Amino acid sequence: MNKKVQLQDLGSKDYKASWEYQETLFKAIVDTKIKNRREDANLETDNYLLFVEHPHVYTLGKSGDMSNLLLTEEQLKAKGATFYKINRGGDITYHGPGQIVGYPILDLENFFTDIHKYLRLLEEAIVLTLAEYGLKSERSPGETGVWLDVGTPFARKICAMGVRASRWVTMHGFALNVNADLGYFDNIIPCGIRGKAVTSMHAELGKELSVDEVKSKIVKHFSELFEAEVC
Numbered sequence: 001m002n003k004k005v006q007l008q009d010l011g012s013k014d015y016k017a018s019w020e021y022q023e024t025l026f027k028a029i030v031d032t033k034i035k036n037r038r039e040d041a042n043l044e045t046d047n048y049l050l051f052v053e054h055p056h057v058y059t060l061g062k063s064g065d066m067s068n069l070l071l072t073e074e075q076l077k078a079k080g081a082t083f084y085k086i087n088r089g090g091d092i093t094y095h096g097p098g099q100i101v102g103y104p105i106l107d108l109e110n111f112f113t114d115i116h117k118y119l120r121l122l123e124e125a126i127v128l129t130l131a132e133y134g135l136k137s138e139r140s141p142g143e144t145g146v147w148l149d150v151g152t153p154f155a156r157k158i159c160a161m162g163v164r165a166s167r168w169v170t171m172h173g174f175a176l177n178v179n180a181d182l183g184y185f186d187n188i189i190p191c192g193i194r195g196k197a198v199t200s201m202h203a204e205l206g207k208e209l210s211v212d213e214v215k216s217k218i219v220k221h222f223s224e225l226f227e228a229e230v231c
Helices: 015-039 075-080 113-132 182-187 201-205 212-225
Strands: 006-011 048-053 057-060 084-085 091-096 097-104 138-140 141-149 155-166 171-175
Touching: 006 097, 006 212, 015 084, 015 171, 048 212, 057 141, 075 084, 091 182, 113 138, 113 141, 113 155, 113 171, 113 212, 138 171, 171 201
Parallel strands: 006 048, 057 084
Antiparallel strands: 048 097, 057 091, 097 171, 138 141, 141 155, 155 171
């Protein structure tokens, strides 16, 4: 059982290139597991946590509704944004500069075999990170991600989540709005949820934050919650 998680910061990287890289790591872990079972081997599987910042892009999950994208192809180009249908759960979301996107590619058999627990711990890592900045956030019943002012007319999402898992190996992950331009969310119905706003740490605190500092806090809480060695 390998509880080491390799941390890789990819910097600013095109969405499609990042997706293909995720798939490469994901497939290598799955192939190792298949080989172990076929050959009665005892090979360790790797775990990764990728951080990345994407140029403006909208992604639609496999159960998403295209009508939640409010732009035509021409309008997307005019805004310098791209669009992809992808193989994670969830509906539509936006990624862009000033946002921390995290892709944990984990073999959950190294930790626990419970996808719901996995999602809850990812959310908790963000909740604990935001608390360090004085922001009280929580889960919203029936809605993944991390929210502020749940149960009020002012409920707003600050971190979106959408994952894929196969053979207990995960990919895709979370997107925390740190200094993101929230105007880009006006072009979609975020996560297919009408009538609820999106926010950022910058908007809530009234100042720009150090993305690297926020990342370090996420890593701290992630490692503690997953009882992992992130290196």
